[in-house]
Amino acid sequence: MHEDEEEEEEEKGASAKAIEINYHQHSKKTRARARSVKRQQVNVAKLKREKLNQGNNAQPLFPAIRLIHDPHSLAEKLFKRLRQSCERFEVKLLLMNFISRLIGCHELLLLSFYSFLQRYLTSHQQDVTVILTYLIQACHPMVPPDEITPVMRAISFNFITERCSNEVIAVGINSIREIINRIPAILREPGMDDFIQDLAQYGKKTHKSVMIAAHGVINLVREIYPTLLRKGSRGKYYNPDNLPVKYGEETVASGVAGVELLEAYERGEIAIDSDGEVVWKDEEQDDDDDASDAPDLVACDDDESDASGSVSGDENEDEDEEEVDASNSGSEASEDEDDEDDSECDEHENTSDGNSDQVTQSNQQTTRIDAKRLLTPEDFELLERLKAAQKERMEDPKFRSKRKRSSLDDGDDADKSFALSSSILAPEAKVGKSSKIERITNVLNGRKDKKFEHEGHAGGLTNKEKSRKKNYMMIRKGKSAVTKKSRKSNSEVRWQKHHAKAPMGRDKRKRRRT
DSSP: OHHHHHHHHHHHHHHHHHHOOOOOTTSOOOHHHHHHHHHHHHHHHHHHHHHHHHHHTOOOSOSGGGGOSOHHHHHHHHHHHHHHOOOOHHHHHHHHHHHHHHHHHHTOOOTHHHHHHHTTOOTTSTTHHHHHHHHHHTOOTTSOHHHHHHHHHHHHHHTSSTTSOHHHHHHHHHHHHHHHHHOGGGGGSTTHHHHHHHHHHGGGOSSHHHHHHHHHHHHHHHHHOGGGSOGGGSOSSOOTTOOOOOTTOOOOOSSSTTHHHHHHHHHTSEEEOTTSOEEEHHHHHHHHHHHHOOOOOOOOOHHHHHHHHHHHHHHHHHHHHHHHHHHHHHHHHHHHHHHHHHHHHHHHHHHHHHHHHHHHHHHHHHHSHHHHSOOOHHHHHHHHHHHHHHHHHHTOHHHHHHSOOOOOOOOOOOOOOOOOOGGGTSOSSOOSOOOHHHHHHHHHHHHHHOOOTTTTOOSOOOHHHHHHHSOHHHHOOOHHHHHHHHHHHHHHHHHHHHTOOOOOOOOTTSOOOO
């Protein structure tokens, strides 16, 4: 077992070293170093793709809980037993844990369970972090936001207040972050903008654990609903079109997500250069067009322009008067005919609009590339590369200023773990001094695992180290330099000796005046 743990640690260390890129920021820029940076970037991108593939193959932790025949009736029976039980508090915690896992795994609606847990949400309650984790386990997108807002209000009143300690505030903010992550529709509730902005203000607190927790909420809201934050907290790369899905809504995929990028690649609008980077050709054309679209200005005399403007103005006025007279005479005759035809036109327009919408939707679905042919594994691999490049392109402020950002929603529903630990709600920053045993163990671990900086120095040699390796005749100083230095120091000492101020002392032979 110990050997396996050591091998796992070695693999983690190797992967961490491979992910770090040495950009040679403090050394001379050469072609060889530029090639090494590109090579490192390619390796890092490869490792990230491998990690993504490993994450997609993950399996759920509790397959047995999915095979329960009637989970809703079982959860109701257990919850009834929990409310009527007089067992020890540890037994009640076990029942809460199992019921919350059932609710979260099968997305059950047991609304009285949340109000039951609300009575335990006080900062002085025993094992309150464990109860908060059970509450978060029972949250899923099918829970109505109206049932969770009283729970969030209780957490904010009992945990996120100035009278509580910093650790308690951090636990409350972390629990609200996890609830929002599991029920994004709660951000659409009235009054949530003020609540989220108040939580964002805790990011300016001096205590580190509270600041980290507040920044976690800010980063989550930036992805889900960035316009809910103030303008300074939205970040540089936010998407103003991002909105949480309403309660009861569900996004249905009509085909393979992001297949439009594959169609653009086959049309030639997207290309991959020799370095393996994805390039959009319309951006290059836009840059060329911006330089060439400047209008050619021609100088003209003021007299000619005034004369032409007056003549054209008079002609236009005469034409307008004639048109108005003709329209007035014909409008009275055509009013009655228009009233009769309006009703018939409206009926035809409504039917034609409905048919045209259906036709356009069917045409779009039939013209998609995934409807014409089967996509190969190479196509899916290329599609992942194009989607990753599109995501980076969306985060570019230059592209966002030119065009409106469009989001690529991935329809992959990865298996989630329905069991949580209370460590996700604990403050992340370490508070208080470490004990002597912890300090000694840290020192010993550092001696075993880590190298000293001069042993693993990645850069070149210092000037002192180079001077030690050089020949003595190259670095020795000549006689003239040595004598010049000594002469200079002797002259300074001699000048200070001659120009020193004499101490102003009293003549002891003179009698002191009284």
